[in-house]
Amino acid sequence: MKTKDTIVSLASPSGVSAVSVVRCSGTDVQTIIKKFFKKDLEDRIATYIDFIDKKNVIDDVVAIFYKGPRSFTGEDMLEILCHGGPIIYQTIISSIASIEEAREAEPGEFSERAFINGKIDLPQAEAICSIINAETIEAANAARKALSGGFSEEVISIDKKVLNIRVEIEALLDFPEEEIEHAGLEELEKLIKTTITSLDKLIEKTIARSVLSDGVRVAILGRPNAGKSSLFNLLLGNDASIVNKQQGTTRDVVFASLSLDGIPIFLYDTAGIRKTTDPIEIEGCRRSYVTAENADLIIYLFDGEEDETLEDKEIVEKIKNMGKPILLVTNKIDLREKNERQNRIEISAKENIGINLLKKKISEEIALTSRNSSVSVIKNRQLALLKEARDNILALNISLKELDLAAEQLKRTQQCLVKILGEEEDDRVLSGIFSNFCIGK
Incomplete structure (x- = not known):
């Protein structure tokens, strides 16, 4: 530049x-x-x-x-x-x-x-971009806290803790092995545990902020005529998808966004999945599975008018094999006698029954899922570096024979932390970050 x-x-x-x-x-x-x-x-x-x-x-x-x-x-x-x-x-x-x-x-x-x-600093610059692109007031508030420097202060605090551990190790390395007291190693282990706890807390905060900023992709899947489009429209509050009793009406993936408890949700209505020889329906099924693979959460919708089919079981098993979190939902409960199934959410998209419970379950699943690394939308630069820093510390072996290796590992931990602040980040990475900003900012 x-x-x-x-x-x-x-x-x-x-x-x-x-x-x-x-x-x-x-x-x-x-x-x-x-x-x-x-x-x-x-x-x-x-x-x-x-x-x-x-x-x-x-x-x-x-x-x-x-x-x-x-x-x-x-x-x-x-x-x-x-x-x-x-x-x-x-x-x-x-x-x-x-x-x-x-x-x-x-x-x-x-x-x-x-x-x-x-x-x-770099986290503050990234926070500016997040504020501009925020889709909910909660996302804007989270970015505002990062812009005020709170996130950077926590990173600096952890960096100081890592530095203190390095100083202690370097001091121990200056003495012959027979002069190193066991108490010195115990103190090191305490410092390391404190640092790992601080990193875990900051990682959890970063994940929560990333979910608020980037949103979560939720895909509705099921066999034809299970009521996917009706549920999609009900969650959105408008008729974005065509609703028709004829099976296979939705041939392509329909996308829209909404806010749920302050979290941007990108909702996908997919084509019904079934065994077919129709080339158009085959392509629709393929796109449905691709959407599932790229989603962070799957809602699988059963047709409550029918018993669970072998095809339902095969589709659910295939989704589970993707490693995706899944909510199992039975629709059309207004058209049959109440017959609750374990681990199923019972709704009627037509009569607006059970929708608030479904929304609550979606929010709970997002909160649960966002604590692990499987949520694709939170794999950002800051989070990746924080996790790398934590992994380096977790791999430490505080023993007399490996203190020199521990010192080198802590150095790599600090390199991750200073990269978060932008102090040693590659110019190509920096250019990529700022190129995502709008012109004039």
Whole structure:
């Protein structure tokens, strides 16, 4: 990334609005102010002024200058609040980008400069992206806590504990084996247990935050005409899927999102699974299984009008072999005599019976499942590094003969922790993180 360039971009959503925000950052911000405004701008003072290019007034704007390093990026910054017509903000951006050494910003480049200039650490930068993309207020609040530095402080605290263990080991290595007291090894083991506990707690928090941020994929599977589309629509509160008594009406996977207890749920209605010679239905069944493989939780829906079939058992067994958590649900209980089965949730999608219980069970299963590594949506950078750090400590063998190996393993643990903060992270990884940001942030 070229950090010497001055960058400019729209910092508000594109399209027509009452007000749009154009953001600039870099060494040439003062040059931009002199070129397009008739007077200098005071630091951190909102100024109502004309934006002028080639003697033409483009717009009357409110301009705010932030003198570096007291700015978001740590550089000189300028924010221009203009009228929200695309032709206005596009002209302002084009005018500024036409200056030598100025150009339009790449996605996430303002945040990347803030990171490079020490204004934020990497977890805080990632939290900014999470706040922007949050789909629920709970997800936004979780990201806000990370942005405030709480997560980074916990990582630093654990890093200090690991450093203390390394110091103790290095001290023991300086003495001959016969002079090392057993009590010294016992104290080390206590320190290690405390550190593992701290890591476990932080991993659990990170998983919970990741689930809130990234959401959970839930797929509804079952044989044709079990009522999958009816349940899908009922959970969503609208008719997103076609409901028809004819078997095999849903031929493709239908997707929609909802919020359940503050967690974004990505819900999938799949084609009915059955043995068939119809090429279209065969493809629909294949897609249903692919959706199941990519899901974090499966709802398998039985048709309550019929007894459980051999085909039901085969499908459920295949899902279980995927290693996926599964909720077994019997639909259409309004059409038969009550006959509760063990480990089954009884509902009627048509009569809205048992739906609140199903939602509760979904929430409980998500909470249970998110504590282990099988949930695909939580395999993020921070979590992977925390788990690697924990695995390194768990593998320690605190014995007289292997203290030197333990010291090296603790060094690798610390490398994982500092990577979380971005201090030793690979440039390609950093570029990948910031490229996921929106332009202007």
